[in-house]
Amino acid sequence: GGVPYRFSPPVLDALAGAQDIEEDRRGCMGPKSIGDFCVIGAQDAEASAMLLGDSHAAALMSAVGHVLEVRGKSGYLASQRACPPLLGVHRVGSRSSEECARFIDSTLEFIATNRDALQTVFLVARWPLNVRGERAPGEGGGDVRLALNSDGDDMENAEIVEQGLNALVRRITDMGIHVIILGGVPEIGWQVPATVASVTQRGGELPRSPTIGDISAQHASADKVLRTVSQSNGLVSYVPIAEMLCTPICQVLDGTRPLYVDDDHLSKHGASDILGPRLDEKFDRKLALVSKR
Numbered sequence: 001g002g003v004p005y006r007f008s009p010p011v012l013d014a015l016a017g018a019q020d021i022e023e024d025r026r027g028c029m030g031p032k033s034i035g036d037f038c039v040i041g042a043q044d045a046e047a048s049a050m051l052l053g054d055s056h057a058a059a060l061m062s063a064v065g066h067v068l069e070v071r072g073k074s075g076y077l078a079s080q081r082a083c084p085p086l087l088g089v090h091r092v093g094s095r096s097s098e099e100c101a102r103f104i105d106s107t108l109e110f111i112a113t114n115r116d117a118l119q120t121v122f123l124v125a126r127w128p129l130n131v132r133g134e135r136a137p138g139e140g141g142g143d144v145r146l147a148l149n150s151d152g153d154d155m156e157n158a159e160i161v162e163q164g165l166n167a168l169v170r171r172i173t174d175m176g177i178h179v180i181i182l183g184g185v186p187e188i189g190w191q192v193p194a195t196v197a198s199v200t201q202r203g204g205e206l207p208r209s210p211t212i213g214d215i216s217a218q219h220a221s222a223d224k225v226l227r228t229v230s231q232s233n234g235l236v237s238y239v240p241i242a243e244m245l246c247t248p249i250c251q252v253l254d255g256t257r258p259l260y261v262d263d264d265h266l267s268k269h270g271a272s273d274i275l276g277p278r279l280d281e282k283f284d285r286k287l288a289l290v291s292k293r
Helices: 010-019 055-059 061-069 097-113 127-132 158-172 192-202 212-231 268-287
Strands: 039-041 047-053 072-078 089-091 119-124 146-148 179-182 236-239
Touching: 010 192, 039 047, 039 061, 039 212, 047 055, 047 061, 047 236, 055 061, 055 072, 061 072, 061 268, 072 097, 072 179, 072 236, 089 097, 089 158, 089 179, 097 158, 119 127, 127 212, 158 179, 158 212, 179 212, 236 268
Parallel strands: 047 072, 047 119, 119 179, 179 236
Antiparallel strands: 039 072, 089 146
16 A cells, blocks of 8 residues: 655655646746736736746746735736747747747737736846856756847847847837836755755755845846846836845745745745735835826
């Protein structure tokens, strides 16, 4: 009959963290036909917002959904893997660059068609990776190099992101829609659920979690770009995320429950129950998401 208690409850909690995503997170990602975007927030409200970005947009769907729901609002989720919300930019060597460009273009068309209903667009991406081009310490995978679609020159990623983000933001704000750029989620540098499960089962200590100082240094160039874009347009707000999750050590567990499904994407619990309420408080103070009167 097997061994019914092979793993302790804390180990099972850690292992479950890798699968702790919204039921429809994966299904909500990728290209959608007009009208097929998943809805977050208050399901009975007319959508007045959109959450647009790469896979981190899907990972934050519960956090942004919480912010919308407590205000009686709802929004659409537009999320595509490895596709930051930039206009006229492609990832060098990526087979999905053309698909990403089509995704951004079709989403902008959708926003334009629904401009009378949409008040707010949230933009989310793994900004530090795209701006620096380098992955977090301890993380595997290659570097990311960006280029402008119109020119194959050797501009730095930071300049390309700023140009592509400015172009996208202008397209949206020219419609009278407010843009809220959410900063990068802390990159932990190690696989949280698997590592916690292994250490809990075998004993020992977890690898060091980064601090807000570490993350601030890693995110500095991206933060500079995001602040520059937000300060150049009165309809754009920038809300850093890292400081909400690193106080000062970046939180990876809530009790025995992981806040990440891997090394850089939040779990449903991390997004909904931990980040969501903290993000809500930030918006209350900034009055960034209020009903138009």
